[in-house]
Amino acid sequence: MITALDHIAIAVPDFEKAIKRFMEDFGLTFDGTEDVVPARTSTAFFPLPPTSIELVHPLNGEGPIAGYLEKKGGGLHHLCFRSDNIEEDVERLKAKGYQFLADAPTPGAHGSKVIFIHPRSCDGVLIEINQPADEH
Numbered sequence: 305m306i307t308a309l310d311h312i313a314i315a316v317p318d319f320e321k322a323i324k325r326f327m328e329d330f331g332l333t334f335d336g337t338e339d340v341v342p343a344r345t346s347t348a349f350f351p352l353p354p355t356s357i358e359l360v361h362p363l364n365g366e367g368p369i370a371g372y373l374e375k376k377g378g379g380l381h382h383l384c385f386r387s388d389n390i391e392e393d394v395e396r397l398k399a400k401g402y403q404f405l406a407d408a409p410t411p412g413a414h415g416s417k418v419i420f421i422h423p424r425s426c427d428g429v430l431i432e433i434n435q436p437a438d439e440h
């Protein structure tokens with residue numbers, strides 16, 4: 305079951321500058337960065353209960369965020385629903401015809417399991433579903 309809006313992600317071309325902006329200009333709490341190697345993405349999290357802002361940037365200049373930045377220069381990249389049983393939600397949504405970008409969840413930030421739904425399945429919005437480490 306989907307239980308929360310886990311995070312909203314913004315793709316940024318200048319990681320350090322964007323982190324500074326969210327800390328200093330918007331005054332958000334910075335929870336640190338994490339390189340998520342399987343996703344080829346550097347992430348920075350700013351908790352803003354009951355959700356978080358995630359900044360995403362290409363790890364080593366490669367991966368899905370690099371392609372996005374090349375085309376769009378930056379912007380709202382995806383939203384992430386938290387699930388308390390990701391496999392069950394994937395099966396349920398697959399049966400409804402949603403196109404997933406992987407066969408099974410993969411490692412995400414903070415030890416979570418994540419999977420993505422193609423934007424064309426949801427009116428042009430890239431959807432991530434995650435299950436936090438302490439819930440699996």
Ligand SMILES: CC[C@H](C(=O)O)C(=O)SCCNC(=O)CCNC(=O)[C@H](O)C(C)(C)COP(=O)(O)OP(=O)(O)OC[C@H]1O[C@@H](n2cnc3c(N)ncnc32)[C@H](O)[C@@H]1OP(=O)(O)O
Nearest residue numbers: 340343345360368381382405412413418420423428429430
């Ligand atoms: C997992 C770690 C971390 C976490 O939270 O724990 C993260 O969130 S990491 C986030 C980075 N990972 C991903 O984004 C993985 C999923 N994304 C992908 O696999 C690709 O980006 C994909 C398949 C969405 C697009 O890749 P593709 O090579 O097909 O790129 P195109 O430029 O050809 O795009 C095709 C089509 O999709 C539209 N598009 C692309 N990105 C987005 C987006 N973020 N939001 C909305 N739409 C998007 C693009 O405009 C093209 O549309 P079309 O109408 O066909 O022109």
Ligand SMILES: [Co+2]
Nearest residue numbers: 313358384432
């Ligand atoms: Co994310």
